[in-house]
Each structure stands twice: as structure tokens, then as C-alpha cells.
Amino acid sequence: MNIRWMVLSLCIGLYGVVFSSGLPNIVIFLADDLGIGDVGCFGNTTLPTPNIDRIASEGARLTHHLTSSSVCTPSRTSLLTGRYPIRSGLVTSHLLPVILFVASAAGLPNNETTFAELAKTQGYSTAVIGKWHLGMSCSTYQDFCHHPLNHGFDYFYGLPLTNLKDFGNSGESVVVSQMPATNMTLVMSFVLGLLSSAVLHRKGFISTKFTVLFLGLSTCLPLALYTAYKNITLLNSVMLKDFNVIEQPIRLDSLTRRFTQEGLEFIERQKRNQQPFLLFLSWTHVHTYLMTGSGFSGRSQHGRYGDAVMELDWGVGQILTALDKHGFTNNTMVYFTSDNGGHIEETEEDGSRVGGYNGIYKGGKTHGAVDGGIRVPTVVRYPGRIKPGRVVDEPTSLMDFLPTVANLMKAPVPSDRVLDGKDMMPLLTGEERLSRHEFLFHYCGKTIHAIRYRPRQGSDVFKLVLWTPGYIPGQMRCEFVCFCGHATRLSTPQLYNMVSDPGELTPLNVTQHAEYQDIVRLMLKALEEHQASVTPVPDQYAIMNLMWRPWLQPCCNFPYCSCQDPKYASLEP
Structure with a gap:
């Protein structure tokens, strides 16, 4: 009898291996505010990022990968849904560009379909670890309508909101x-x-x-x-495990190590389960307030920012090593990117900069459509499908991730809505040489600030700029963020060739060249067609949705609102 059960168990295990081998595992690394110039494989020679560089050397480096927004909440929306965030109502018409309180009613609507929900239809085990920033509850504390576990994830360990300057010890707000x-x-x-x-x-x-x-x-x-x-720290410095508050306020110095450990344990569980998995590691680095463990403090020549980049890269390396250890590497797609560009206005208490570096690209986080805020460091690895060392210079988007992995997972995408992303695997494998995006539209809030056009012939990529950020006169920066409402509409749109002039330094002379005039007309016509495809939806960024609602406020150990994650209570700084 025991032998029969052993044989049966072995058959079931083998069946699980065979079944799962046809479906790749998916690992997503999402950095927060990481500039394209911060990473070694994108040209940085002063800040070591060997593990991110490893993904590039063993897979592909995407040099023209774009976010749908230069700020995190709308950008993350489009990553999860494959759609422009305006279609989800997660764009602003006022000064608040992101969700500011855990206890607000704003968030990712339940009628949106995420890549995690598609994975669940194919039998995947799913987890999101780290920053969410897409809402928690709607009407009551217990409804959790925007929570990750109601958007296709089986497990959540992380922040329902984000990391903020207020969470540190500098007294800044x-x-x-x-x-x-x-x-x-x-x-x-x-x-x-x-x-x-x-x-x-x-x-x-x-x-x-x-x-x-x-x-x-x-x-x-x-x-x-x-x-x-x-009282932003009291209200927002909250950690959840699934639906439960486990820490308040958050201990930032051990956060990356805890996220890494949770990721390692999730991978370990999948080895036992013999089930395909999707792991979304959404780091809080390098969003301020910047704190690292003692093993990384002071290691970089770029101060606390560089220390945080190095700790982030270490966490990536730990996960890659675990994939190797458990034999998952050859059947796992790994995707690393950032939610937007580096925050060039971010400073220390003494006024020194602690934001990211966006290389040759103009502007940064919150700057609307300039490439410094929307062109992000992205590398993808999938052994056997993507040749090592491949470089993709064609325009691609965070919105492309959902249709790409949907096809890999053999999951049908929703047919009842507009999907703006395109499957980028043919580009990554070299089967196609031309981006499937003929046009991309760059929003700042609810307004399109620029249009990108990839002609179907040649190698040029054109960008028509309609609005410019409200910069401090004579400078290419704002006070702290560039509010969309403070941008200036250009009386004459400016056309750039993003291949020959990626820094957007010299507009093309449209008035004296008929071919450029034709290009502008074509781009404006595409703009009209796109805007006609956008249907009204409930505004998640309505002021009443964004306001703090006391009855939605999470609080552990009431009324003190103070607790520490017991699992990691002994973890040293």
C-alpha cells in the first residue's frame, strides 16, 4: 500500500513538472524613481549594479522603454493593466499627482484586469512584495476593494501606500x-x-x-x-501582510532585506508546490526617505542614494541566485524596470541632491512628457527565447508587459476594453525589428503633453511636444515636483527626432520642411483618434476620493497605532 502511494505521489509530482514546464515563471522587479543613468549597463561607471547588469548580459537591454506617466501611481496602473491610466480614472486634473493617504477611497478599480488576474486563470501562484500605492479600501475599512488580494495576487507583504520623506528622522515633510x-x-x-x-x-x-x-x-x-x-507618518507609515497590519511605523533600514527574504521564501514554496509562479517585487528604493541596512550604509561614493541603489541591486541578485539554486532560471522570464525616471529635485536636509540621474535625457520625475521622467532602465531575461546581450532600441512601454506575459502564459487578454500595450516578445527575440507602437501618447494628468511617432520605414522616432513643464525661469527643474497644472501650452508644437537628438535639445525646423509638416499633421490626427477612444470613467482622483477618511484608517494595537513585525523583530539595522 505504501509503495502504491509512493508511486502515485511520484506520478503526480512528475505531472506537475510537465504541466508547469509549458508555462514560464514570471519575476518582475520594479524600482521606484530609479534613473536610467543610475545603472551600469546603461552607462554608469561610478555605481556598481552587477546583478541588474547580469540580467542585461544574459538577456536584452531596452534603451527606449517608456512609462505612461512620469509619476508612480498612474505608471503602476498601466504596468498592471496594459492600458493608459486615464482609462482607469487614475490621473489628476489638479495638483495632487498620486494617492497621498492609505485611508483614502482612491485606487485601482475592480473592473480592471491585471496581469496577476490573467496568471490566476492559468493556474499560477502569485505574490506582490513591496510597494503597492494603488489604494486599499473604498467605503469601509474591511472592504479592501483596491487591495492586491482583490486584484489577482495570492500573497501581499508590503506597503499599501509608499515610502515618504516624513518616515525618516530628518523632520522633513x-x-x-x-x-x-x-x-x-x-x-x-x-x-x-x-x-x-x-x-x-x-x-x-x-x-x-x-x-x-x-x-x-x-x-x-x-x-x-x-x-x-x-501626522503623515502616523497615518501612512503602515505595513501589511495580506489584510493584516503588521508594522506601524515602518522600519525603513531593514525593509529591502525583508522584501528580499519574503521573495526567497515565496520561491522556496513554489519549489515544493510544483506550480508556475508570478512574483512581483516592487522595491521602495530609491524613493525617499532613503535608509539602508548597515551593510550598505556608506559604501557608495554617491551618498545615501548610491547606497540604496547598491542595496536594491543586492536584493535583485539574491532572487536571481534563488532561481539558479532551485532550477527555475531556464524557465523564468525576469523583467526589471522603474516606475518613472529619477527625481532630480530631491534633496537632503542640507540641500545636497539625493535624487536619481537620468543621463542624457531632459527632465525627470513629474516633468510630464520629457524623456528624463519617462524613459526608464529596463532589462529582460528569458533563456532560450532571448539571446544574451541583445539590445532593443525600438520604442516599447510598461503597458507592453501585460500582453507580453499574457501570450507567454497562454492567457486570453480581455476583449471588452481597449488594450494599449503590445506584445514585445517578437522584438526581444529578434523575430521583428520594428516596434508595434506606431504612436505613443504621453500624459501629464489628464492632458497629453507629447506624441511619439515611429514611422513604419527607416529608423527615425519623432516626438511632438505640445506642453512644457512649469520650470523655474532659466532652469530645467521645478521647486520639488512639476505640477501638470503649472505646465505651459506651446503656441507652436516642437518636433524632435529622438534618434539623432535624444536630449530634446534642438527642435526640427517644421516651417521650412514639407516632410516635417506632413509628420506633424499625421501625429495630430492620431492624437484626435486616440482621444476619441478614451471614454469617461469614475474619477479616482476626485478630491473627495483622495481626502483622508478616518473610518478607513488602519491602526494596529489601537489606540496607539504602534507595532512591529514579529517575524523580523530581531533583525538588526
Whole structure:
């Protein structure tokens, strides 16, 4: 009897191996705010990134890989869905470019289909470890409508929001960095409310009852906003394991090591399960506040930023080693990229820079359509399909990831919606030489700031710039972020050849060249057709959705809102 069960178990195990061998495992590494000039295989000679470089040498390096947005929440939306984020309602028409509170109602709508949900249809085990920043709950604390486990993931360990400057020990605030006059604005709002109430009552325009109501609103709103932004760490420095709060506030110095360990344990479980898997490792490096473990502190010549890049690369290397160890390497597609370009305005307390380097490309994070904010360091490895050392110079997009892995997993993509991404495997393998994207549209919030055109012949790539960021006069940067609402519409759009002029330094002379005029007309016509394909959806970025809602606020060990992940409590800094 025991022998029969042993034989049966062996047959089941062999069946699992055969079944899973036809479906590749998928590993996604997503860095946060990493510049294309920060990585060795993209030209950096002063910051070692041997493990990211290894992926490039054993696979392909994508030199023209673009995000759909130069800021994280909309960019991550398009990575997960294969669609422009405006189709999901995750773009802004005001000054707030990202979800700012864990306890807000904004997030990735449930009617969107993610690559994790497609993987589940094919029997994959799925996990997301690290930063989510796509919402948590909608109406009640327990509904978890935007949570990763309601978007196709079996396991979540990480941040429902993001890493913020406020989480460090410098006393800096991300709100004040974005809006330096925050305190003065709130004080003036309070004073203006008092004066308006007094004047309106004195002139007889409002009764005493309405004066009290008006005065209450004028007082409470600035006070509530002040309280919220002064307590960002308490409200947002939260870690979850699945649906449970396990740490508050977050210990940043051990975060990358914990993410790495969780990834290693997930891979170990898959070895036992004999099941294809999809692992999404969404690092918090190199978003500020920057903290690393003692093993990386002070190792780089680029200060805390360089230390964080090196720790990020170490984490990637640990996962690659685990794939080797467990025999997964040859049947695993590995994709490394960043959610947007480096944040060139980011500084230390003393004013020194701690943001990324975007190489020859103009601008950076939040800068709308300039390539420094949307062209990201990307490498892909899939042994047996992608030849080692391949370089792809054709325009590709984060939106391409979903249709690419859907085809690899043999999962049908949704047919009831517009899918903007294209399968890029033919480019990666060399079967095709031309990008499947003839046009790409570059949004800043709800407005298209530029159009990219890849003609079907030749090697040129053209970019028509319609808006320019609201830069400080005489400089190529903003105060802290470039708000979309502060951008300037160009009276005459500027056309660039992104092959001969990737830094967008010299616009082409359109008025004196008929062929350029034809190109501009073609691009503007494509813009009209694209805009006609965008249908209205609920606005996730409506102010009421973004506002902090006390009843959605996670809090462990109530009322202290303070706890430490017991699994890693003994982990040294």
C-alpha cells in the first residue's frame, strides 16, 4: 500500500513538472524613481549594479522603454493593466499627482484586469512584495476593494501606500516640499474665513446661525488639513501582510532585506508546490526617505542614494541566485524596470541632491512628457527565447508587459476594453525589428503633453511636444515636483527626432520642411483618434476620493497605532 502511494505521489509530482514546464515563471522587479543613468549597463561607471547588469548580459537591454506617466501611481496602473491610466480614472486634473493617504477611497478599480488576474486563470501562484500605492479600501475599512488580494495576487507583504520623506528622522515633510507655503496658506485660509464670516454677518448677508456654521467650516477645514499633513507618518507609515497590519511605523533600514527574504521564501514554496509562479517585487528604493541596512550604509561614493541603489541591486541578485539554486532560471522570464525616471529635485536636509540621474535625457520625475521622467532602465531575461546581450532600441512601454506575459502564459487578454500595450516578445527575440507602437501618447494628468511617432520605414522616432513643464525661469527643474497644472501650452508644437537628438535639445525646423509638416499633421490626427477612444470613467482622483477618511484608517494595537513585525523583530539595522 505504501509503495502504491509512493508511486502515485511520484506520478503526480512528475505531472506537475510537465504541466508547469509549458508555462514560464514570471519575476518582475520594479524600482521606484530609479534613473536610467543610475545603472551600469546603461552607462554608469561610478555605481556598481552587477546583478541588474547580469540580467542585461544574459538577456536584452531596452534603451527606449517608456512609462505612461512620469509619476508612480498612474505608471503602476498601466504596468498592471496594459492600458493608459486615464482609462482607469487614475490621473489628476489638479495638483495632487498620486494617492497621498492609505485611508483614502482612491485606487485601482475592480473592473480592471491585471496581469496577476490573467496568471490566476492559468493556474499560477502569485505574490506582490513591496510597494503597492494603488489604494486599499473604498467605503469601509474591511472592504479592501483596491487591495492586491482583490486584484489577482495570492500573497501581499508590503506597503499599501509608499515610502515618504516624513518616515525618516530628518523632520522633513513631503507636503511642505511640494508646497512650501503650506503653513502660510492654511493660516491665511483660517484668517480669511474669520474675516469673511464677520463681514457677511455685519452686512446682514447671513444670519447668526449661518455665521456660526460658516465660521465652523472655516476653522475646521484648515485645522483638519494641518492635522493630517503634520501626522503623515502616523497615518501612512503602515505595513501589511495580506489584510493584516503588521508594522506601524515602518522600519525603513531593514525593509529591502525583508522584501528580499519574503521573495526567497515565496520561491522556496513554489519549489515544493510544483506550480508556475508570478512574483512581483516592487522595491521602495530609491524613493525617499532613503535608509539602508548597515551593510550598505556608506559604501557608495554617491551618498545615501548610491547606497540604496547598491542595496536594491543586492536584493535583485539574491532572487536571481534563488532561481539558479532551485532550477527555475531556464524557465523564468525576469523583467526589471522603474516606475518613472529619477527625481532630480530631491534633496537632503542640507540641500545636497539625493535624487536619481537620468543621463542624457531632459527632465525627470513629474516633468510630464520629457524623456528624463519617462524613459526608464529596463532589462529582460528569458533563456532560450532571448539571446544574451541583445539590445532593443525600438520604442516599447510598461503597458507592453501585460500582453507580453499574457501570450507567454497562454492567457486570453480581455476583449471588452481597449488594450494599449503590445506584445514585445517578437522584438526581444529578434523575430521583428520594428516596434508595434506606431504612436505613443504621453500624459501629464489628464492632458497629453507629447506624441511619439515611429514611422513604419527607416529608423527615425519623432516626438511632438505640445506642453512644457512649469520650470523655474532659466532652469530645467521645478521647486520639488512639476505640477501638470503649472505646465505651459506651446503656441507652436516642437518636433524632435529622438534618434539623432535624444536630449530634446534642438527642435526640427517644421516651417521650412514639407516632410516635417506632413509628420506633424499625421501625429495630430492620431492624437484626435486616440482621444476619441478614451471614454469617461469614475474619477479616482476626485478630491473627495483622495481626502483622508478616518473610518478607513488602519491602526494596529489601537489606540496607539504602534507595532512591529514579529517575524523580523530581531533583525538588526
